Amino acid sequence: MRFYTHVVSLIIGLLAVATPRITHAAMESSAIANACNALAQESFGLKDLVLVINANKAGAAMTDVFDEFNDLFDAVLDNIGLVTGTLVIADPAAQQSVYEAYSYFVQGLFELMDGISTSATTFITLDSQNEFRIPMEVQTLRGVVDAYFFNVISVFPANSSYSSQSNNQKGQVDSHFRQAVHAFHLATAKSPNPYSNVTSAKMRMRL
Known part of the structure; x- marks a missing residue:
């Protein structure tokens, strides 16, 4: 049920991005900065929890990880609609303030995804279903x-x-997300590069 709730919520969020900006009330630049800072703090908090579980092999706390993932998802989703409709920021000082907060959130996601990546083996050992649940x-x-990020960059x-x-950082965040997912695939693979092994085997058979 949680998965379907996320899918529906994601569709709503993407529709908010596609909605014409003039139909929404503008959000103050200070509010955008505050929101990014708050999201960064949530990301760092979840990262700390992940690292504690990894260090202590505390399987009982995995429920808290999923709860905090859900909370962070909801917080980001709520802010998509709030930023939508905000006009381009003209004041250089306000631009810098928003960018610094945006970068702080980016850093939080970097560290969160790195923590997830390094904890993959432990999480799967604690519960084999985590191989699929965490990547989801x-x-x-x-x-x-x-x-x-698409909406924030547009201001x-x-x-x-x-x-x-900020566009460059957005791409780096996406890479960190992909690396975190890949870490869970590698954690149960027989080789760091299993797909090339399969390809090589097929080529040898052809020869």
């Missing part, structure tokens, strides 16, 4: 983060350094 949580969060002037830098 990561992919679900990835969808709303992508939509949220920077298109030709500004803030726009190009």
Whole structure:
């Protein structure tokens, strides 16, 4: 049931991105910065929990991980609609404030996904279902983060350094999400590169 709730919520979030901006009330730049900072704090908090479980092999706390993933998902989703409709920020000081908060959230996601990656083997040892459950949580969060970042980036002037830098960071975040998912696949693989092994075997058979 949780999975279907996430799918429906994600569709709503993506529709918010596609909705014409003039139909929504503008969000103050200070509010955007505060929201990014709050989301960053949630990300760091979840990262800390992940690392504690990894260090202590505390399987009973895995429920808290899923709960915090859900909370972070909901918080990001809520903010998609809030940012939608905000006009491009003209004040350089406000642009810098939003960019710094955006970068803080980016850093939080970097560290969260790195923590997830390094904890893959432990999480699967604690519960074999985590091989599939954690990647699903990561992919679900990835969808709303992508939509949220799209909206935040749109408040920077298109030709500004803030726009190009935030777009670059968005791509790096996406890479961290993919690496976290891949870590769970590798944790149960016989080789760090199982697909190439299969390909090589097929080529040898042809020879």
